[in-house]
Amino acid sequence: MEQLAVRTRVGIVGAVLMVLGIGGAPALAQDQPTFSRDVAPILYENCVSCHRPGELAPMALRSYDEVRPWARGIRDKVVSGEMPPWFAESPLGYFKNDLRLEDTEVEIISRWVDAGAPQGDPSMLPALPSFPEGWQLGEPDLVVTLPKVDVPAEGPDYYPDLSHTLDLPEKRWIRGIEVRPSNRKVAHHSVIFTSSGGAEGRGLESGFFDVLAVWSVGTNPHEFPQGMGRWVYPGQEWTINAHYHPSGTAESDETQIGLYFGEGEMQKEVMAALAGTMTFEIPPNVSNHEVRASYIVDQDVNVISYFPHMHVRGLNMDLIANYPNGEQQSLINVPEYNFDWQLFYYPEQHVPLPAGTRLDIVANYNNSASNPNNPNPDQAVGFGLQTTDEMMFNVFEFVADEGVSPVPATDESRRDALIASLPADAAYRIDLAAPMLGGRTIPTALHLPRSGEGTWYLPMRGNLLVLPAEAIAWDGDSYRFDLQLRLGPIGGQFVVAGEVATDGAIQGNFEAQGGGFAPFSTFEGARAGAGN
Known part of the structure; x- marks a missing residue:
C-alpha cells in the first residue's frame, strides 16, 4: 500500500507538471531520434552502397529489422571513426567520395541507441536507394x-x-x-x-x-x-x-x-604517375621507420585522383607538393594507413601542379612485434609483390593543363624542370654512366651549395632518388661530401670528391667505403646555365 501511495503521488505530480508545461517527457519524446525519421536517411546516404546483399560488407543495413541487432555496434564504429571507412586527413567535403559522417549525424546515431533504438513511424521511412544489379556503372x-x-x-x-x-x-x-x-x-x-x-x-x-x-x-x-x-x-x-x-x-x-x-x-x-620507390629496406624490430621518395612534375597538370599504397607494415603516408615559388602543401595525408582498405581519393576540385613541382612522398612503417599484422618482425623487409613484402607508392591520375594529352616526359625533361627550381649557382647537370644498366646514362641533378647540406637527385622513370649530400667540405674549388646510394641490391656508403672549374664545369669520382660496390665511377657535368 505504501508503494502504491508513493506511485500515486508521483503520478499526480507528474500530471500537474505536464499540465503546467514543466514536465520534460513530451519534449524528449519529440526530440528522440527514431530509425525511420532520423537514422535511416544517414545509413541510406553513407552505408547501404556496401551494406546490402551481394556486396563486401558482412551485414545488410536496409531496414529496421536488419539494423536493430547491430545498433550498438554501429554506434561504436561511427563514434570511433572506423565506419564509414576513410583514412585521409582532410576537411569533410574536400574529397568527393568522402563518406565520413558529420558530427551531428554521429550524435543522432548515438542518441538513438541510448534511447533504445526506437523504430518510429514507418510511414516516415525514406525510399530505399536503388542500385543497379550486377554492374554498378550499368551494362558495359x-x-x-x-x-x-x-x-x-x-x-x-x-x-x-x-x-x-x-x-x-x-x-x-x-x-x-x-x-x-x-x-x-x-x-x-x-x-x-x-x-x-x-x-x-x-x-x-x-x-x-x-x-x-x-x-x-x-x-x-x-x-x-x-x-x-x-x-x-x-x-x-x-x-x-x-x-x-x-x-x-x-x-x-x-x-x-x-x-x-x-x-x-x-x-x-587521363594518365597515371607512380610516385614512390622500390629501393628501400626496413630494418627488423623498428616501430617507426621512415622511407622517403620524390617525383618531379615537368609540365603543368591537374590531379584528379590519388591512390596511396603500402602493405601490412604501413603506418602512414603523406604526399607533399613543393611548388616552384617555394610554397609547400600536403596534397593527401593518410595518418593511419589500413592495408585492408585500398581506397582511391578524388578531390572535389582538380589540383593544379605547375611544371617544376617536386612531390615528396613520406611514409612510415612498423616492422616490430607491436604490429599485430607483421608476419616476421625479426626480418628486414624491402620492396616485393607478396603481402609479406612492402611497397611505397602513391599513384596519382592527372590531365594536361593545356591540350588533350600530356606531353611525353623523359628523365631529362624532369631533370631540367628540377634544375630550374634549384639555386642556379649551386645546381649542376650531371649524366652518370651506369655500366650495370648496359652503358645507359642517368641524367641527374646535384645541388652542391658552398654551405649547408646538399642533395643528389637521380630521376628514374618519373620518380626521384633523393640522396642527401652530407658533410660537404670545400677547399677552394675542390669539394668532398658523404653520400649513401642504393640501387636495388647494390650500393652503399661513398665519399664523393672532385673539383668545379671557373666556367662551372664539374668533375668527380665515387670512393666506396667499407668494401661497398660503386655503381658509378667518375663523372662530369656543368653548373646550371653554364652549358654542358
Missing part, C-alpha cells in the same frame, strides 16, 4: 573475361600471371572501367597494366605509369570526369597483377572487366 559496352584462377586452399598469397589481348575493331576511348571478381572471398586486388600509356604509345620510359585500372577491397568502379578518359586499342596487351588470399578451402575466381566507351571527342586524356 564491352566485357573482358580473364582466365579462370584456381586458388589453393593453403599456402602463401597467390599471384597468378594473367594476360589478355584486347579484341577491338578500332581504337576507342573509355569513360569508365569496372573490375568485378567473381569470388571476393579470396580476391584481394587486381592491377591492370597496358602495353602503352597513351594515344602515341607512350610507355614507362616516358615516366608515365601504364595502369588502366585498379580493383581492391573498398574501391568503387572507376568513372572518369565528364569528357575525360583513357585510350584502348585493337591488339592492346594487358598484363594483370592479381593477388589472392587462400581461404582454407580450394576456391576459384573468374574476374570480368567492363569497359564503357565515350562518345564524341575525348576532351582530356
Whole structure:
C-alpha cells in the first residue's frame, strides 16, 4: 500500500507538471531520434552502397529489422571513426567520395541507441536507394573475361600471371572501367597494366605509369570526369597483377572487366604517375621507420585522383607538393594507413601542379612485434609483390593543363624542370654512366651549395632518388661530401670528391667505403646555365 501511495503521488505530480508545461517527457519524446525519421536517411546516404546483399560488407543495413541487432555496434564504429571507412586527413567535403559522417549525424546515431533504438513511424521511412544489379556503372559496352584462377586452399598469397589481348575493331576511348571478381572471398586486388600509356604509345620510359585500372577491397568502379578518359586499342596487351588470399578451402575466381566507351571527342586524356620507390629496406624490430621518395612534375597538370599504397607494415603516408615559388602543401595525408582498405581519393576540385613541382612522398612503417599484422618482425623487409613484402607508392591520375594529352616526359625533361627550381649557382647537370644498366646514362641533378647540406637527385622513370649530400667540405674549388646510394641490391656508403672549374664545369669520382660496390665511377657535368 505504501508503494502504491508513493506511485500515486508521483503520478499526480507528474500530471500537474505536464499540465503546467514543466514536465520534460513530451519534449524528449519529440526530440528522440527514431530509425525511420532520423537514422535511416544517414545509413541510406553513407552505408547501404556496401551494406546490402551481394556486396563486401558482412551485414545488410536496409531496414529496421536488419539494423536493430547491430545498433550498438554501429554506434561504436561511427563514434570511433572506423565506419564509414576513410583514412585521409582532410576537411569533410574536400574529397568527393568522402563518406565520413558529420558530427551531428554521429550524435543522432548515438542518441538513438541510448534511447533504445526506437523504430518510429514507418510511414516516415525514406525510399530505399536503388542500385543497379550486377554492374554498378550499368551494362558495359564491352566485357573482358580473364582466365579462370584456381586458388589453393593453403599456402602463401597467390599471384597468378594473367594476360589478355584486347579484341577491338578500332581504337576507342573509355569513360569508365569496372573490375568485378567473381569470388571476393579470396580476391584481394587486381592491377591492370597496358602495353602503352597513351594515344602515341607512350610507355614507362616516358615516366608515365601504364595502369588502366585498379580493383581492391573498398574501391568503387572507376568513372572518369565528364569528357575525360583513357585510350584502348585493337591488339592492346594487358598484363594483370592479381593477388589472392587462400581461404582454407580450394576456391576459384573468374574476374570480368567492363569497359564503357565515350562518345564524341575525348576532351582530356587521363594518365597515371607512380610516385614512390622500390629501393628501400626496413630494418627488423623498428616501430617507426621512415622511407622517403620524390617525383618531379615537368609540365603543368591537374590531379584528379590519388591512390596511396603500402602493405601490412604501413603506418602512414603523406604526399607533399613543393611548388616552384617555394610554397609547400600536403596534397593527401593518410595518418593511419589500413592495408585492408585500398581506397582511391578524388578531390572535389582538380589540383593544379605547375611544371617544376617536386612531390615528396613520406611514409612510415612498423616492422616490430607491436604490429599485430607483421608476419616476421625479426626480418628486414624491402620492396616485393607478396603481402609479406612492402611497397611505397602513391599513384596519382592527372590531365594536361593545356591540350588533350600530356606531353611525353623523359628523365631529362624532369631533370631540367628540377634544375630550374634549384639555386642556379649551386645546381649542376650531371649524366652518370651506369655500366650495370648496359652503358645507359642517368641524367641527374646535384645541388652542391658552398654551405649547408646538399642533395643528389637521380630521376628514374618519373620518380626521384633523393640522396642527401652530407658533410660537404670545400677547399677552394675542390669539394668532398658523404653520400649513401642504393640501387636495388647494390650500393652503399661513398665519399664523393672532385673539383668545379671557373666556367662551372664539374668533375668527380665515387670512393666506396667499407668494401661497398660503386655503381658509378667518375663523372662530369656543368653548373646550371653554364652549358654542358
